[in-house]
């Protein structure tokens with residue numbers, strides 16, 4: 001949990017792009033003030049359900065056309081996206097290159113890879129596409145050793161005006177998620193979970209926060225990338241509670257877990273990486289492995305968030321260019337799909353200025 005403490009002690013979270021975005025959208029000032037303040041209580045613009053830059057709108061199509069120009073994308077946009085990401089992170093106290101180098105040179109990480117990789121896993125076609133500006137998507141060392149600094153930068157972007165460290169931002173983001181989950185469990189499940197699965201656990205940051213919030217539960221961190229899992233396992237070694245956590249190389253749509261065997265399935269920042277059919281398959285599999293009344297919870301970018309809707313063009317273009325399923329993610333009805341997959345008590349919480357958390361209970 002404290003992996004980045006040492007490099008984030010004097011972070012000033014002043015990511016200019018978000019600040020500029022909030023200034024630009026004066027027409028939403030009244031609403032925005034409810035969500036973008038110093039401590040950033042969350043809220044949404046009720047009249048607009050998604051950004052114009054995603055889906056079928058003209059702006060979205062223009063952006064898609066620019067992205068599909070390979071010369072423009074490979075030669076200019078991709079290197080620019082990477083440079084911006086790394087420089088912004090390092091300016092804000094996240095030692096991106098140092099962490100990546102340290103993890104890349106760590107023999108224990110390679111050892112963990114050998115222990116964790118399940119060679120019989122079959123990767124879905126959508127998972128083999130370039131992603132986040134990595135040609136091999138999540139299936140490479142570079143993506144794995146950079147995932148931790150990228151996750152800390154992501155949390156800092158949520159509160160651009162607050163003078164907080166990367167660790168504080170991460171804790172705030174995760175506490176708001178586990179807080180929403182805890183409230184749902186107490187209200188609708190009524191008992192402590194025995195087993196929680198963190199599907200798409202990546203390098204284990206979400207897994208450890210959920211595990212800390214449910215200190216009597218067993219946790220399974222499951223991911224399709226053995227590279228991410230190798231970093232997760234290495235970082236978790238010796239951490240408090242690590243004896244309750246296991247790391248599994250597998251597919252969220254086909255976990256190989258028994259029917260009715262799990263109390264909570266969590267998907268944090270996974271759905272935006274998936275096409276619509278995969279999102280439905282993930283929910284269907286969650287419904288299969290959950291016990292009656294068991295809880296499904298996901299968090300990701302909030303299509304209704306004015307911050308997300310008003311991202312500067314350079315940012316949303318770069319984001320769309322590295323996340324190929326954005327048009328689907330921002331337009332699908334997550335709540336409706338959950339109900340279709342057998343869940344009730346479905347509701348959405350705006351857990352921070354950029355993200356929503358959607359929860360539901362498997363019908364008994």
Ligand SMILES: C[S@@+](CC[C@H](N)C(=O)[O-])C[C@H]1O[C@@H](n2cnc3c(N)ncnc32)[C@H](O)[C@@H]1O
Nearest residue numbers: 138200201202206223224225251252268269270
């Ligand atoms: C952005 S990361 C999520 C990180 C983590 N949950 C967190 O909150 O910090 C998305 C992760 O989902 C994984 N993933 C994507 N599709 C998946 C699938 N169908 N099954 C299992 N893992 C998947 C990717 O490999 C990646 O590690």
